[in-house]
Amino acid sequence: MSGSLGYVETQRVVLATPDDPLRFRAGGRLDHVEVAYETYGRLNEARDNAVFVTHALTGTAHAAGLHLGAKKRGWWDTMIGPGKPVDTDRFFVISPNILGGCSGTTGPLSIDPATGRAYCLDFPMLHMSDLVAVHRRLLAHLGIERLYAGVGGSLGGMQILQWVIDDPAAIERAVLVAASSQLTTENIALSTVAREAIMNDPDFVNGRYVEQGVFPWRGQKVARMMAHINYVSGQALEEKFGRRRRSAGDAWELGPDFEVEHYLQHQGNTFLDRFDALSYLYLTRLLDYFDPFAEPATAQALGSTTTRFQVTSFDSDWRFDTGQSKRLVERLEGLGVDVDFAELHSTQGHDSFLLEPAGYHERVAAFLA
Amino acid sequence: MSGSLGYVETQRVVLATPDDPLRFRAGGRLDHVEVAYETYGRLNEARDNAVFVTHALTGTAHAAGLHLGAKKRGWWDTMIGPGKPVDTDRFFVISPNILGGCSGTTGPLSIDPATGRAYCLDFPMLHMSDLVAVHRRLLAHLGIERLYAGVGGSLGGMQILQWVIDDPAAIERAVLVAASSQLTTENIALSTVAREAIMNDPDFVNGRYVEQGVFPWRGQKVARMMAHINYVSGQALEEKFGRRRRSAGDAWELGPDFEVEHYLQHQGNTFLDRFDALSYLYLTRLLDYFDPFAEPATAQALGSTTTRFQVTSFDSDWRFDTGQSKRLVERLEGLGVDVDFAELHSTQGHDSFLLEPAGYHERVAAFLA
Numbered sequence: 001m002s003g004s005l006g007y008v009e010t011q012r013v014v015l016a017t018p019d020d021p022l023r024f025r026a027g028g029r030l031d032h033v034e035v036a037y038e039t040y041g042r043l044n045e046a047r048d049n050a051v052f053v054t055h056a057l058t059g060t061a062h063a064a065g066l067h068l069g070a071k072k073r074g075w076w077d078t079m080i081g082p083g084k085p086v087d088t089d090r091f092f093v094i095s096p097n098i099l100g101g102c103s104g105t106t107g108p109l110s111i112d113p114a115t116g117r118a119y120c121l122d123f124p125m126l127h128m129s130d131l132v133a134v135h136r137r138l139l140a141h142l143g144i145e146r147l148y149a150g151v152g153g154s155l156g157g158m159q160i161l162q163w164v165i166d167d168p169a170a171i172e173r174a175v176l177v178a179a180s181s182q183l184t185t186e187n188i189a190l191s192t193v194a195r196e197a198i199m200n201d202p203d204f205v206n207g208r209y210v211e212q213g214v215f216p217w218r219g220q221k222v223a224r225m226m227a228h229i230n231y232v233s234g235q236a237l238e239e240k241f242g243r244r245r246r247s248a249g250d251a252w253e254l255g256p257d258f259e260v261e262h263y264l265q266h267q268g269n270t271f272l273d274r275f276d277a278l279s280y281l282y283l284t285r286l287l288d289y290f291d292p293f294a295e296p297a298t299a300q301a302l303g304s305t306t307t308r309f310q311v312t313s314f315d316s317d318w319r320f321d322t323g324q325s326k327r328l329v330e331r332l333e334g335l336g337v338d339v340d341f342a343e344l345h346s347t348q349g350h351d352s353f354l355l356e357p358a359g360y361h362e363r364v365a366a367f368l369a
Numbered sequence: 370m371s372g373s374l375g376y377v378e379t380q381r382v383v384l385a386t387p388d389d390p391l392r393f394r395a396g397g398r399l400d401h402v403e404v405a406y407e408t409y410g411r412l413n414e415a416r417d418n419a420v421f422v423t424h425a426l427t428g429t430a431h432a433a434g435l436h437l438g439a440k441k442r443g444w445w446d447t448m449i450g451p452g453k454p455v456d457t458d459r460f461f462v463i464s465p466n467i468l469g470g471c472s473g474t475t476g477p478l479s480i481d482p483a484t485g486r487a488y489c490l491d492f493p494m495l496h497m498s499d500l501v502a503v504h505r506r507l508l509a510h511l512g513i514e515r516l517y518a519g520v521g522g523s524l525g526g527m528q529i530l531q532w533v534i535d536d537p538a539a540i541e542r543a544v545l546v547a548a549s550s551q552l553t554t555e556n557i558a559l560s561t562v563a564r565e566a567i568m569n570d571p572d573f574v575n576g577r578y579v580e581q582g583v584f585p586w587r588g589q590k591v592a593r594m595m596a597h598i599n600y601v602s603g604q605a606l607e608e609k610f611g612r613r614r615r616s617a618g619d620a621w622e623l624g625p626d627f628e629v630e631h632y633l634q635h636q637g638n639t640f641l642d643r644f645d646a647l648s649y650l651y652l653t654r655l656l657d658y659f660d661p662f663a664e665p666a667t668a669q670a671l672g673s674t675t676t677r678f679q680v681t682s683f684d685s686d687w688r689f690d691t692g693q694s695k696r697l698v699e700r701l702e703g704l705g706v707d708v709d710f711a712e713l714h715s716t717q718g719h720d721s722f723l724l725e726p727a728g729y730h731e732r733v734a735a736f737l738a
Binding site for chain 1: 395564569570603611612620623624625650651
């Protein structure tokens with residue numbers, strides 16, 4: 001029997017200080033890094049039942065359960081809970097907000113203690129290893145040496161991959177869903193248009209919008225509308241909205257009329273409340289540059305790991321399509337890594353990893369069992 | 370032997386006047402419509418060798434040959450010329466700029482004689498039939514009753530389809546390349562994001578930007594960058610740019626670095642010089658609403674036509690994919706219309722119709738022979 005978690009709370013911890021700063025792979029350092037995270041379930045005495053969950057581009061630490069007073073459950077509540085694939089009756093689950101994010105963990109809008117002003121564009125460029133370095137500090141803070149599993153979808157899966165590369169002994173089982181080891185040229189192309197929309201918004205003011213009391217809402221809205229199309233499948237849009245309109249007959253207009261247009265307006269507008277433009281720039285850029293198999297140290301690290309991988313793609317995903325998962329699997333297998341790969345059927349595109357297409361939860365549950 | 374046309378000139382003609390206004394299908398009228406067009410080759414005595422070429426979203430009347438002093442030949446110079454598929458030794462070719470465009474034919478930035486100001490958002494909403502009505506007036510002006518052929522790619526092909534519906538006896542052969550009879554929900558979704566980028570640009574000023582001496586350049590650039598990705602294939606981008614960067618190693622930046630980003634910047638910027646934002650809004654919207662088989666008159670019109678159709682799609686086109694051509698072909702065949710359909714292989718996406726993938730020109734030439 002599976003149930004749901006009850007009330008949960010986000011916690012915070014300081015994981016970098018002037019005495020122990022966080023140094024970034026592509027240059028720069030932070031003397032103060034705070035991390036927001038949640039935990040579900042209990043750590044056993046052997047401290048060997050920890051499962052680390054890493055979120056995707058715009059996620060938060062709130063992966064499961066309910067915040068007091070909230071109506072909506074955590075973003076992966078279908079996956080995490082008592083009796084669910086990431087079973088909180090069995091596992092101690094750790095879910096932080098990622099470095100560079102805007103939901104409690106230090107990011108571009110955080111205050112630089114050296115200046116008393118927000119970092120904005122002075123925030124260091126992010127490498128996947130920088131995110132992993134913070135995860136590792138969090139794990140150490142919790143007194144855990146080795147993870148039973150690391151689980152992530154999309155950018156979340158890419159953090160788990162980098163973690164195995166950076167510390168090949170840290171993770172027993174790695175679950176990567178709808179991920180990639182290298183963005184395609186088209187991925188980068190779509191990503192750069194989203195950033196262009198944000199950075200050319202007059203209210204971006206060179207990244208110092210917070211201090212000016214403005215926000216690049218127009219650009220951020222366009223970026224999200226575009227990205228949202230990229231996350232869902234054409235078939236899903238077709239089935240959900242077809243060509244239904246709000247106007248009738250020849251009462252045509254330039255502004256939103258088809259239902260899919262109103263839907264995208266809604267997606268764009270609600271995104272403004274929950275995400276920051278600078279975090280969007282930094283995190284999409286991190287994805288563009290991510291290319292671990294181009295780094296010399298990767299082969300050696302993966303050649304020595306005992307981590308078992310499970311890689312899953314969805315056939316309607318055109319954000320990170322099956323071809324990208326297959327390339328990742330080939331690279332891993334070429335280095336002798338144990339990989340269980342499957343492409344699952346789903347009509348829901350990239351967002352499938354957040355949903356429950358047939359066979360998906362069973363597959364993750366079996367791998368973690 | 371095929372050669373190229375020499376110097377050509379754009380001509381202009383007034384095709385609607387207060388005594389003979391153009392009435393729009395979705396409401397509204399224009400008392401003055403001017404059309405820019407070019408012709409190539411000679412009309413024979415029987416007046417039965419005319420081929421009408423209709424352009425795509427951002428095209429112009431200048432389809433072939435060279436303007437005096439210009440470096441670039443017309444946009445379909447590979448297709449039109451002596452000995453080419455649309456053979457100017459044999460055919461009299463007519464190529465106008467479409468209604469609502471911004472290259473000589475009346476559009477939203479034209480001056481409304483009633484007010485002395487540009488129409489801007491007071492320009493009537495466009496139906497495909499309105500474009501065809503102007504084409505038909507141009508044909509009558511040239512003293513031609515019936516076309517040997519109508520030839521168009523993308524939106525161009527859709528004009529030819531509508532023309533057969535509106536006047537089933539007018540066209541002997543209809544050549545439709547990379548076209549559609551009904552945009553998908555995803556097509557509309559991408560289209561609405563482009564319009565959002567333009568209309569939410571602060572310099573759009575409710576469409577009256579010309580009078581304010583500003584232009585919604587930021588939004589228009591984003592719209593074009595996005596559309597451009599839609600016009601090319603992921604494979605073509607991959608082959609052309611891969612992950613090549615201008616910076617080296619860990620010298621990362623948020624702004625353009627990968628070659629594909631610089632390429633899109635260039636595409637976005639050059640588009641600003643050659644196209645108008647209001648025309649972009651009106652013409653993309655015309656496409657969204659285009660749905661001739663949903664109109665009762667269509668079945669009757671097509672049931673009686675003797676027009677022979679040739680429909681061609683390209684396997685890497687994700688703007689108007691083969692599925693859309695197939696649906697169109699099924700609809701036509703269901704009404705007893707003679708259709709020759711083929712999907713051709715090309716790695717170049719939607720833009721293939723402007724290029725020369727294997728078998729394409731031969732196919733069009735054979736159909737017109």
